[in-house]
Amino acid sequence: MPRVVLVPSSLSHSHSSSAVSSTAPLPPAAAQMPPKVVAVAAGEAHTLALSGDGEVYSWGRGMFGRLGTGREADEHVPTAVAGGGSPRPRFVAVAAGAYHSLALDDEGSLWSWGYNIYGQLGYGEENSPFPCLVERFQDLGSPETLQAEAQNSGTQSSLKLSSVKAGGMMSFAIDTLGAMWMWGNCPQQTDAGEFCIAASSVPLPVWDFHGHTVVKVACGNEHVVAAVSAGETYTGCDLVCYAWGNNNHGQLGLGDKESRSRPVLISGFGEGSSWDVYEIACGAWHTAVLTNKKSFDVDLESRCWTFGLGDNGQLGHGTTATICSPQPVDGLPTGSFLISLDCGLFHTTVVSSDGEVWCWGMERGLGLCPDASFSGVDSGDALRPIRVQSPETNGFKFLGPVQVTCGAAHTxxxxxxxxxxxxxxxxxxxxxxxxxxxxxxxPCVVMWPPLDENFQEIREDRAQASTSGVNDQNSAELEQKLSAASEELQFLRSKLTLMERYANILHISIFRKPLDERTLPRSLQESPVFDIRKEFENILDTADTDELNRLEIFYRSMLSGVKDKLLKRRVQEMVQECIVSLSAGRQTP
Incomplete structure (x- = not known):
């Protein structure tokens, strides 16, 4: 059966330079909120971002076609993944392996692109620079009905997927019934019952979880961790953890270094544990888990646990020791909830609900390899969590945190x-x-929202000219336009970042809370004039007693500082006047 391929519209027709220069301005209706990022995923050296309108954008290294743009060129800014089918898929989830990418559409169908030597795309062995439909799932039913359907010739409905995950050279999917599938270079069992890593381009069901619901899965280079419901269905707080695969560094968390060909329960996160698992992540040879304390108290107590290879401090325990059983990471915030977690090759990152970002591992937790390292007193691996400073607030909290993802050496x-x-x-x-x-x-600002259509056209025309060997005046003009547009865009966005930072600091200084565009005063939204006195009065009217006391202390301290400065300045003036007077007196005969 032939594969369905999304062909980019940029390759279905050519753009002339006159068309680029004569494009009409966008109508006022286009001046709306930028697309919202709802999910991100990072591979070895590329990143995927899923927007709320169902589009996937990619950037970074393009080798093997992992960006899905139809070519292997690097992209230095978010660029739309190739598309042009009718109808164009609306994507709802993304995943990134080392050199390949996956995306799930709103109909439960899977698309993949990039490196495919181990069959991790779910079809054949050839790489694909375009998103291609994984039709293997179109031919399958749920694992519960596979055996029954194999005994009769009746037709079956196609399998629908609910989530996808990728890591190293393998891929995973969870279907709408909670069953799990794997393909690529995956841990398997030989006929003799021994552990092995074997390639398969055909999605294989993981039968071990039959009768349970698989909720989350994470995978490293050669190991897998799955969060599965303790009962038949998931109730929201009853997940247990299983692990299998290569265990030469204790990355399975089973207390030893013996590899497993089938899933084994991690005892520290079983039904009898006092911790509820809600997030899992795998690095190349280590694993991290977020849990919440099982308690009837209103306050939540979340913790991060790590195990596996610790050579570069990626476990965050203060040493470079390898650990074979889950151990909690000390030094993380206890008063806020940990909302996101991910692992790079040799570093780990978590984000708290109040916007604090913590990293640890290779090269100060950045994951940087030694050829791109710090120097001086800051050099070396971070053996314990380090807070990442936010340029936005000039402190350690990012506004409106959502999700973090780690590549091999970037976050x-x-x-x-x-x-x-x-x-x-x-x-x-x-x-x-x-x-x-x-x-x-x-942290530096990613160029988001994506480039507009005019700028994308220039980029596509330049790519077409370079691939077709064109080297004439038009190609030179396109190159010049692209360079000029890129420089201008970068300049404007850097200025915007600076102004946003200044506005936020100013807003905190006046109103004692971060600037949030969702709660901007109506007077500012509907008028170019912002009445600070009136808005401050509104804040006083709505503030409780504790907030009023804090405001009083804050402004009393400011007023005291001003009075102290005025007094010092007045004393200096009096001393100066006295010196002048004395000097004039000595000169009098």
Whole structure:
């Protein structure tokens, strides 16, 4: 059966330079909120972002077609994944392996692209630079009915998927009935019952979880961790953890280094545990788990547990020791909930509900390899969690945190409730999405929202000209336009970032809370004039007693500082006047 391929519209027709220059301005209706990022995923050196309108954007290294743009060129800014089918799929989930990508559409169908030497795309062995439909799932029913259907010739409905995950050279999917499937270079069992890693381009069901619901799955280079319902269905707080695969560093959390070909329950996260599992992540050879204390108290107590390889401090326990059983990470915030977790090759990152981001592992928790490292007193691996400073608030809290994802040597944070992304780490191939290739040791703004259609047309025309060998005046003009547009866009976005930072600091100084565009005063939304006195009076009217007391202390301290400064200045003036007077007196005969 032939594969369905999404062909990019940029390859179905050509754009002339006159068409680019004569494009009419966008109508006022287009001046709306930018697309919201609802999910991100990172591979070895590429990142995927899913917007709320169902589009997938990618950037970073393009080798093997992992970006899904129809070519292998690097992309230094978020670029729309190729598409043009009719109707165009509306994607609802994304996942990234080392060199391949997956996306799930709203009809429960799976699309994949990129590197495919081990069959991790779910079809054949050839790489694909375009999203292709994984038709194997179209031919399958649920695992519960596979055996029965194999005995009769009746037709069966296609399998619908609810989530996808990728890691290393393997891929996973969970169907709408809670069954789990795997393909690519996966842990398997030989006919003799021994552990092995074997390639398969055909999705294989994981029968061990029959009668339970698989809710989450994470995978490293050669190991897998799954969060599964203790009972038949998931009730929201009854997940237990299973692990299998390569265990040469204790990354399965089973207390030893023996590899497993079938899922084994991690005793620390079984039914008898006092902790509820709600998030899991795998690095190359280590694993991290977020749990919540089982308690009837209103306050939630979340903890991060790690195990496996610790050579670069990626476990966060203060040592480089390898640990074979789950151990909690000390030094993380206890007064807020940990909402997101991910692992790179040799680093780990968590995000709290109040916007604090913590990293640990290789090269100060950035994941940077030694060829792109710090120097001086800050050099070396972070053996314990380090807070990442936010350029936005000039402190340690990001506004509106959503999700974090880690690549091999970079990290991407979705903040601003989905309207802003920050990235840091190794920048080669444009993996930080800021139109540069330099490394960044601090969070920098990803160029989001995506480039408009005019700018994308220029980029596509340049790509077509380079692939077709065109080297004439038109190609030179396109290159010049692209360079000029890119520089202008980068300049404007850097200015916007600076102004937003200034506005937020100013807003905190006046109103004692961060700036949030969702709660902007109506007077500012409907008028160019902002009456600070009136808005401050409104805040006083709605503030409780504790807030009023804090405001009084804050402004009394400010007033005291002003009075003290005025007094010092007056004393200086009096001393100066006295000196002048004495000097004049001595000169008098």
């Amino acid at each position: 991407v944070l979705v903040a601003g409730d989905g309207y802003r992304m920050w990235a840091w780490g190794r920048g080669r191939s444009g993996v930080l999405g800021r139109n540069q290739t330099a490394d960044s040791y601090i």
